[in-house]
Amino acid sequence: MKQIKSFFRYDNIGLLYALPAFLYMLFFVGFPIVSNLILSLQNVTVRNLVRGSRDFIGFDNYIKLMHDPVFLRAMFNTLLFTVSCLVVQFVIGFALALLFQKDFSFARPVRGLLMIPWMIPMTVTALIFKFMFSTDVGIINYFLKSAGVITENIQWLTSPATAMTAVITANIWIGIPFNTILISTGLTTIPLELYESAAIDGANGRQKFFKITLPLMRTTIESLLVLGFIYTFKVYDMVYVMTGGGPVNSTHLLSTYSYKLSFEMFQYSLGSSAANVLLVILLLVGVVYLKITMKGEME
């Protein structure tokens, strides 16, 4: 008893405050991760989900996935989706952040309003873009036609060649505010005197950008890109609602395909394996993120 009391005397009393949250996460997140891992090594389908024997079949599920063309396509799509979104939203976000960095009266309110797309539930965003990209009523086809870019309506979401573009566009819409606000914050940390003295030395705008802004923003940019990668790589709702992975499985991401395997085809073990592949890639990238931010966290 005395020992317990003395253990919690100083800093370790913090453990008592932290434990409830930690145990909650352990029970509802930690435990499922482990059971997902076990699930992926078994052969659980709808038949033996609740009762019945589960056999361990080793890495059979993973081997099966490696020979599944839809899975390989999903893997490629996830990468394409993530990289395209990252690049475009980063460039636009950076440009907007530079614009709102300038001193004019609308800068703050307009930048604030631009945050709205980021807050809207992804299901709704998916619906909005599904509507805008629809073949006959879609406003995007109307604009393109009026501008003379196309003569026939494009079947954005019903043809494999264009569905990915539509999905990526929708996701970029969410990513822009996220990038703008984080880059804006990063920009405010650069001391103005640097620009002033550079101006005295005769530096032009381009030189200032490449010699001062970019190098000093390095940490911000790094963590923004890695974080953006993590958020985008696991996107699920957007694609699931807009295309459901179709047409003919052409837009499946790892997340949506894993969901389909588990909850539409009831191949729970196969779905778990697909999810684990997604998890492993995320964790690898996560290590990079941790390396960048950990210094601040563990002070």
Added chain:
Amino acid sequence: MEKGSKKGKKEFLLCLVSVVILCLLLFPLFWIFITSLKTEKEIFQIPPTFYPHVLNTKSYAAQIGNGDFNMFRSFANSLIISTGAMAIAVVLAVPASYAVARYRFKGRNGMLLCFLVTQMLPVSVLLTPMFIMFKGMHIYNTWLSAILSDATLGIPFSVLILKNYFASVPRDLEEAAYIDGCTRFLAFLRILLPVAKPGVVVCAIFSFLYGWGDLAYGMTFILDQKKRPITAGIFNFMGQYGTKWSYLTAFAIVTIIPVALIFLFMQKYIISGMTSGAVKG
């Protein structure tokens, strides 16, 4: 004089550019709002109309008592689920973040690492095991299953954000309270908590928004349409009446309402949450 007018011109130009960008980026929202007020016939009209020529509010009214797809009931479900998840997240995250900010206890760094990692997890990894777990706990197909799972989104975010708020409270303030005879717990309640209040608000908002935006958990753990959150309601509705855009857009607008309200009244909290949550300077 000349310099002043040049500056005014630049100011005008920048304002103009920013307003154009704003209109461009927020056009999708304007567009579904307009569409939700049009008749089905006008929606399919070519060329499209940019304001409703015939105002039609039926899309909203028709769904009040409308069988399976009562959007106001879905709205209430979402409200219950998100508020529940928010309450759990805040109640658990406040003491945890205080501990992490103030005490160097055993396992602190390991815990921090766990909270950081859980923020990166894809829902796909947790869905099937949670599904089996909730079935075993006999809370499958209830609000509680969505509440418990949605809270796991808010907790790690809240701990990591709030930690910074608690860390910024000067120690002197706390120590003065001890001298006045406060216990540590009382000092936490009376001194630290009030100072960290803005941080608590940020956590509450984000935990609520995570719950409000969730589709995967609500859809997977709740089968009964009468109990499902509004996002799952929209998804179902799309599956069954895929081209009834007047109803669908009305559904979407109703879903956005709480988000818009939060934005209107708590904008500064949102921006601070977005920035402090993601990148540490």
